[in-house]
Amino acid sequence: MGLLRIISALTVLAAVLGLTYGSVLNVNYNQPGHDVSPILWGIFFEEINHAGDGGLYAELIKNRALSPKRHGSNLDGYAVVKSEGVDGRIYVSRENPLNSVLDTSLRVNVDSNVAAGQRIGVSNNGYWGIPTRPDYTSYKASFYAKAVGGFTGPLTVQIESTNGSVVYATAQVPSITEEFQKYEVTLTPTPALIQTPSLDNVFTITANGPLTTNVSIFFNVISLFPPTFKNRPNGLRTDLAQKLADAKPSFFRFPGGNFLEGATIEERFAWEDTIGDIAQRPGHMGPWGYYSTDGLGLLEYLEFAEDLNAEIVLGVFTGYALNGESVPPEEMGPYIDSVLNEIEYIIGNTSTTWGARRAADGHPEPFNLTYVEIGNEDWISNDYHLRYAIFYDSILARYPQMEIIATQVVDSRPIPVIDDHFYPGFGWFPDNHRYYDNAPRNGSKIFVGEYATRDNISPEEYANTAAAMDDAAFMTGIERNSDIVIMACYAPLFGHLNNLAWQPDGIYFNGVQSFATPAWWVQHLFSVIRGDTYIPTTSDADEQKFFHVASRNSDTNTLILKMVNTDQNDIQIETVTLEGVTSTRGGTLTVLTGGRWDQNELAEPLRVSPKSQAFNVTSNSFSYTAPAFSLSILEIQL
Ligand SMILES: *[C@@H]1O[C@H](CO)[C@@H](O)[C@H](O)[C@H]1NC(C)=O
Ligand SMILES: *[C@@H]1O[C@H](CO)[C@@H](O)[C@H](O)[C@H]1NC(C)=O
Ligand SMILES: *[C@@H]1O[C@H](CO)[C@@H](O)[C@H](O)[C@H]1NC(C)=O
Numbered sequence: 001m002g003l004l005r006i007i008s009a010l011t012v013l014a015a016v017l018g019l020t021y022g023s024v025l026n027v028n029y030n031q032p033g034h035d036v037s038p039i040l041w042g043i044f045f046e047e048i049n050h051a052g053d054g055g056l057y058a059e060l061i062k063n064r065a066l067s068p069k070r071h072g073s074n075l076d077g078y079a080v081v082k083s084e085g086v087d088g089r090i091y092v093s094r095e096n097p098l099n100s101v102l103d104t105s106l107r108v109n110v111d112s113n114v115a116a117g118q119r120i121g122v123s124n125n126g127y128w129g130i131p132t133r134p135d136y137t138s139y140k141a142s143f144y145a146k147a148v149g150g151f152t153g154p155l156t157v158q159i160e161s162t163n164g165s166v167v168y169a170t171a172q173v174p175s176i177t178e179e180f181q182k183y184e185v186t187l188t189p190t191p192a193l194i195q196t197p198s199l200d201n202v203f204t205i206t207a208n209g210p211l212t213t214n215v216s217i218f219f220n221v222i223s224l225f226p227p228t229f230k231n232r233p234n235g236l237r238t239d240l241a242q243k244l245a246d247a248k249p250s251f252f253r254f255p256g257g258n259f260l261e262g263a264t265i266e267e268r269f270a271w272e273d274t275i276g277d278i279a280q281r282p283g284h285m286g287p288w289g290y291y292s293t294d295g296l297g298l299l300e301y302l303e304f305a306e307d308l309n310a311e312i313v314l315g316v317f318t319g320y321a322l323n324g325e326s327v328p329p330e331e332m333g334p335y336i337d338s339v340l341n342e343i344e345y346i347i348g349n350t351s352t353t354w355g356a357r358r359a360a361d362g363h364p365e366p367f368n369l370t371y372v373e374i375g376n377e378d379w380i381s382n383d384y385h386l387r388y389a390i391f392y393d394s395i396l397a398r399y400p401q402m403e404i405i406a407t408q409v410v411d412s413r414p415i416p417v418i419d420d421h422f423y424p425g426f427g428w429f430p431d432n433h434r435y436y437d438n439a440p441r442n443g444s445k446i447f448v449g450e451y452a453t454r455d456n457i458s459p460e461e462y463a464n465t466a467a468a469m470d471d472a473a474f475m476t477g478i479e480r481n482s483d484i485v486i487m488a489c490y491a492p493l494f495g496h497l498n499n500l501a502w503q504p505d506g507i508y509f510n511g512v513q514s515f516a517t518p519a520w521w522v523q524h525l526f527s528v529i530r531g532d533t534y535i536p537t538t539s540d541a542d543e544q545k546f547f548h549v550a551s552r553n554s555d556t557n558t559l560i561l562k563m564v565n566t567d568q569n570d571i572q573i574e575t576v577t578l579e580g581v582t583s584t585r586g587g588t589l590t591v592l593t594g595g596r597w598d599q600n601e602l603a604e605p606l607r608v609s610p611k612s613q614a615f616n617v618t619s620n621s622f623s624y625t626a627p628a629f630s631l632s633i634l635e636i637q638l
């Protein structure tokens, strides 16, 4: 009685001090469990929040091909450039198509004489500004142009300040003709002018006077690229691609998401329209409020997977759009062919029709493809059992080696892998970290294809530290159950600060800068610090607040212990015991922690970011205090 009172008094005291008193954590190294899925942590990309156009896809010109499927006079991004006193206009010309796919052009009409020393032309202000950054040391500009009315050039191509008073880079196309031709120039900014990143700029193409009123100049596929990731042509933005590469993702799921389905069947991701010359890509209206150029197309996705050394997880369109339209089974033929052709484009040798097309597009080597996902979030449709069966049978008949992923549980066919999505509020992930503990071991494998804690969402609120720790708590459960949970990825990946349709996102950016949220750092750390064999752990610490998972990395002979504290108080683990280990060689402790509401932002991109230090303990037993709202990862050399 007396002793109990003392213990409970100590517990109260500990609580007042903000400590959980006297807990233990046993790491049962002597009882290794299942293999950790070798492809457990990866990434999911969807064209949402301008993740692609204006984001990862490095094209800087907005609306470069005039969005032909919008069927309007769409001049989004463009303005006429003219000297004081000059008259002229720009408009979309239907009489001067570039080709049958891009069936319009941008017309610059000269409506007054232009004297020597004056200019007229067109500007584009990009995705909320044309970026200049010290590391953008050269740009590749290209466009199609022609002129009538006696004008034969030259054209001046520039990156200049919005007010026109500073010219950062300039180049000339000496002459043009009356027929559309492609012109390319390199723009090399003057380094002294670019001390800090700036978005207060435009891209211009202009003609210099003297010109007469009869002159009209036509353009299309106006394009501007800074240096790209791995210098790929038509490539990706360096800082954003590098953040993904740094996380060493094991797989890459694309292209969506709702973006795969489209608002209507017409507006689905039609992969055939996303390959080849960008002057032959019509683009299409996406479901998130903006038109996609599809410059980031199927081959660009595949090449990025290759650059990441990541397994491809291909989402295929299977006859359902977001407006509820379903293709009836008897009309499914062309959609089945499209998916089979898509797989052939990815893995077929160059003697196959689509393998040859891939080679013509610049990639003769086939890619490896194992995982094909039939649709996206099909629990919103009511005919998935029919569509799943059709695609399951068709794909496996031609490609029996494929591993099929379903998006909803149906009983019309076996489900090798099921894709689960979670977007809960604060607190749900910690409460449900045992979600998969009792899942059947002989049933479907599980792919957690989208998840994120949604806490305090607003344009000014990005994923905060506590939300990130909620994700981390759930991820300990994913890793513990990685005999059946074979893959998991956070979503969405990206948010453009000028266009946030969905929050939170892993990585935020504007045209020149980017930062990772605490939630993305959690993803990064779980992914880059991985074992291959699960090591069971047990603890008497409060299971609502303290989460843990361990593994062994056989290559490096390391014991990895991940601990998550989702509480506002520190949690003291008085004794961490490495069962079956006599002594260690110490190692590294990496901690990600911050205040409840702490988040990163452009002005302070690394406020909440991981810090590593030497862990010098070599005994098999030690104490550890997990800071409030923290992820701690111990890598112990055995
Ligand atoms: C024009 O913009 C540049 C660069 O943004 C700036 O340095 C300059 O002061 C501006 N000039 C005027 C006249 O506003
Ligand atoms: C403009 O074009 C018309 C018809 O082609 C021609 O008669 C006229 O001389 C031209 N004007 C100028 C200023 O070149
Ligand atoms: C190319 O692929 C086709 C279809 O799978 C196959 O029949 C053919 O043998 C392959 N050719 C080569 C050279 O591998």
Ligand SMILES: *[C@@H]1O[C@H](CO)[C@@H](O)[C@H](O)[C@H]1NC(C)=O
Pocket (backbone or CB within 6 Å): 306, 365, 366, 367, 368
């Ligand atoms: C495909 O997989 C094979 C065998 O695992 C590997 O040797 C090859 O490098 C992979 N190819 C690509 C393009 O990833």
Ligand SMILES: *[C@@H]1O[C@H](CO)[C@@H](O)[C@H](O)[C@H]1NC(C)=O
Pocket (backbone or CB within 6 Å): 440, 442, 443
């Ligand atoms: C899985 O195992 C359980 C228990 O042994 C069994 O009842 C069930 O039929 C099995 N399911 C499958 C799909 O094999």
Ligand SMILES: *[C@@H]1O[C@H](CO)[C@@H](O)[C@H](O)[C@H]1NC(C)=O
Pocket (backbone or CB within 6 Å): 614, 615, 616
């Ligand atoms: C751990 O060991 C390293 C290398 O011997 C030393 O520099 C460091 O100060 C030690 N850290 C602690 C916390 O004792």
